[in-house]
Amino acid sequence: MEDGRLIAGCGVAWDGENVMDQIRMGVIGCTGRGGIAQAWHKPGGRSVVVGAADVSEGALGWFKEHVNPDGFVTTDHRELLARKDIDAIAVTSPDWTHEQYVCDAFEAGKHVFTEKPMAITVEGCDRMLRAWLNSGRKFMVGFNMRYMNIFRVMKDVVDSGEIGEVKVVWVRHFVGHGGEWYYHDWHAASKYSTGLLLQKASHDIDMIHWITGQYGVRVAASGGLDYYGGDAPNDLRCPACEKKDTCVEFQDVARAAENKRNLCVYRQEVDVEDNSVLMMELDGGIKATYMQCHFTPDYCRNYTFIGTEGRLENLDDNRRVIVRLRDRSNRWKNLAHRDVEVKPAKGGHGGADPLVCTDFIDMLLNDTRPVATPLAGRMSVAVGVTATQSIRNGWAAMTVPPVPEDIRDRVF
Ligand SMILES: NC(=O)c1ccc[n+]([C@@H]2O[C@H](COP(=O)([O-])OP(=O)(O)OC[C@H]3O[C@@H](n4cnc5c(N)ncnc54)[C@H](O)[C@@H]3O)[C@@H](O)[C@H]2O)c1
Numbered sequence: 001m002e003d004g005r006l007i008a009g010c011g012v013a014w015d016g017e018n019v020m021d022q023i024r025m026g027v028i029g030c031t032g033r034g035g036i037a038q039a040w041h042k043p044g045g046r047s048v049v050v051g052a053a054d055v056s057e058g059a060l061g062w063f064k065e066h067v068n069p070d071g072f073v074t075t076d077h078r079e080l081l082a083r084k085d086i087d088a089i090a091v092t093s094p095d096w097t098h099e100q101y102v103c104d105a106f107e108a109g110k111h112v113f114t115e116k117p118m119a120i121t122v123e124g125c126d127r128m129l130r131a132w133l134n135s136g137r138k139f140m141v142g143f144n145m146r147y148m149n150i151f152r153v154m155k156d157v158v159d160s161g162e163i164g165e166v167k168v169v170w171v172r173h174f175v176g177h178g179g180e181w182y183y184h185d186w187h188a189a190s191k192y193s194t195g196l197l198l199q200k201a202s203h204d205i206d207m208i209h210w211i212t213g214q215y216g217v218r219v220a221a222s223g224g225l226d227y228y229g230g231d232a233p234n235d236l237r238c239p240a241c242e243k244k245d246t247c248v249e250f251q252d253v254a255r256a257a258e259n260k261r262n263l264c265v266y267r268q269e270v271d272v273e274d275n276s277v278l279m280m281e282l283d284g285g286i287k288a289t290y291m292q293c294h295f296t297p298d299y300c301r302n303y304t305f306i307g308t309e310g311r312l313e314n315l316d317d318n319r320r321v322i323v324r325l326r327d328r329s330n331r332w333k334n335l336a337h338r339d340v341e342v343k344p345a346k347g348g349h350g351g352a353d354p355l356v357c358t359d360f361i362d363m364l365l366n367d368t369r370p371v372a373t374p375l376a377g378r379m380s381v382a383v384g385v386t387a388t389q390s391i392r393n394g395w396a397a398m399t400v401p402p403v404p405e406d407i408r409d410r411v412f
Contacts, residue, residue: 023364026051026086026110028077028101029093030063033115033142036348037067037090039357047361051086053077054093077101081108088364091115092142095199096192099124106135113360115142117202118377120194122385122401125378129403132374133410140360140370141377145203146210147352147359150318150342154303155211157312157323157340164309169208169288172302175200178274178294179249183228183265184238188272195272197221197292197391198384204290204301205278206372206380211305214282215379220397221387223276227295230266238262278387280400318342318350375411378403 023046027037030052041049051072052063060073074080081089081104088111091101099119105112112132118141119125132139145151158166175182182200186192193199209215238244238251241264251262274294281287305312310325324337345351362368379400386400403411 020087021046021365023047023087023111023361024085025049025088025090026053026072026080026083027063027067027090027092028053028080028105029059029091029097030054030067031056031059032092034059034063034090034092035066036092036353036357037063039347039354040090040361041067046365047357049090051080051083053080077104081105081110087111088113088360090360094186094192095120095194096186099128102128102139103131106131106137106139109135109137111138111364113140113142114377116206116377117198117381117384118374119381120192120198120385122378122382125381126404126407129374129378129407129411133407138363139374140363141372141374142356143203143206143210143372143376143380144349144352144356145207146371147355148350149345150314150321150350151207151211151303153321153340153342154305154312154314157321158211158305158307162310162323163305163307163312163325166212166286166305166307168304168306169212169286170304170306171204171208171288171290173201173204173290173292174296174298174300174302175292175294176297176299178296179228179265180251180261182272182294183249183270183274184251184261184263188228188263188265188270190271193272194385195388195391196294197223197273197276197278197388198381199272201276201278201290201292201387202380202384204292205383206376207303208280208282208288208290209376209379211303212282212284212286212288214284214286216280216288216383216400217283217402218397218399219278219280219383219387219390220395221276221278221390222395223273223292223391225271225273226275228265228274229270230268232264232267234263234267234269236264236267238264273388273391276387276391278383280383280387319344369412373412375403378411 037049040047053074089105091114098114102114249265276292278290314321321340347354359370363370382400386398390398
């Protein structure tokens with residue numbers, strides 16, 4: 001037993017005398033993705049966000065204005081973690097910071113939610129898993145695509161057996177706005193993100209894992225930096241550029257007071273592939289491909305699952321999936337098929353964000369297992385990192401590192 005609020009190892013929230021019905025949270029990284037703190041801050045409800053840490057004073061000001069005016073704020077995350085009145089931490093800062101913040105939070109006895117990708121290296125993930133297992137606390141990864149209706153419908157179809165045993169998966173990812181979202185800031189430098197086949201594709205690699213129920217074991221990938229990057233100075237920002245009136249990548253949007261995504265997309269430090277092709281084999285024998293391009297005009301994710309009995313695909317608008325079935329008697333005409341309407345949902349990322357937040361709080365208050373597990377977070381990183389190494393080693397076929405033996409049986 002420790003001072004103040006504590007959570008019993010059995011998963012029941014407990015404050016020393018009573019079963020708790022409200023989780024008190026702190027967030028590290030307040031603006032950008034940190035905005036989901038708004039969905040957790042429900043005074044009088046099941047969770048409140050009582051503190052925040054960020055390297056940016058402007059971001060902390062945003063937190064005060066938009067989340068909790070009375071919240072504790074600090075530029076030193078250790079001060080946030082030292083607070084006894086905080087049960088759980090959400091890490092929503094950039095990718096390369098997750099490993100340290102998550103490990104520190106577990107050491108401080110907090111439950112943890114971390115954004116995807118779990119870390120930028122496999123070793124980083126395994127360190128986080130050990131910190132989690134040693135802490136006796138709870139851990140969830142922010143794979144919000146698992147909560148989107150379109151992918152839930154696709155998983156239901158696969159799980160129902162309607163298309164038979166899945167043998168092949170093809171995913172095409174058209175990252176329209178690739179420059180706007182990924183090349184104007186830290187995402188574009190491998191020292192901060194490893195690469196976009198990890199940073200961006202971690203969601204899609206996870207979707208392939210989740211919907212098939214199998215994890216990647218062997219990968220080979222190709223890719224290039226064929227549109228972005230170049231000779232521009234690393235500190236050149238769009239508003240100061242002499243080509244600002246003609247450049248198609250011009251960006252003058254301030255994401256937050258001190259966090260502008262307007263570095264030149266053609267600067268020298270840009271070193272992450274803007275197009276890639278991944279081939280992988282899953283542990284049950286399924287063959288999967290994933291293709292990503294950041295200089296396409298439109299944004300869409302197209303998923304196809306082909307099984308022994310049929311094919312499943314989502315359409316561009318994400319409101320419908322189609323199921324086409326093999327039919328011996330009617331091979332070419334009147335192909336047996338059905339279209340499944342996908343219900344729209346309210347909230348960020350197609351209604352997924354509020355569900356992610358609820359799942360985290362359910363895990364803490366009701367001892368439920370989250371849809372997005374730590375093992376899923378680790379395996380998505382393991383595939384993304386290994387595939388990036390494959391690209392940078394001439395399309396070498398590589399084995400995805402399994403979870404280390406000493407923790408394999410305890411990680412889920
Ligand atoms: N699941 C999703 O749909 C989704 C969507 C967007 C981003 N993300 C993830 O969320 C994370 C944040 O992405 P973002 O685009 O919001 O990033 P960002 O650059 O906008 O930064 C988010 C916040 O973190 C702060 N920050 C930056 N460096 C920090 C540091 N060293 N320590 C503490 N705070 C720091 C920033 O000031 C900002 O307030 C990333 O890991 C990203 O992959 C997930």
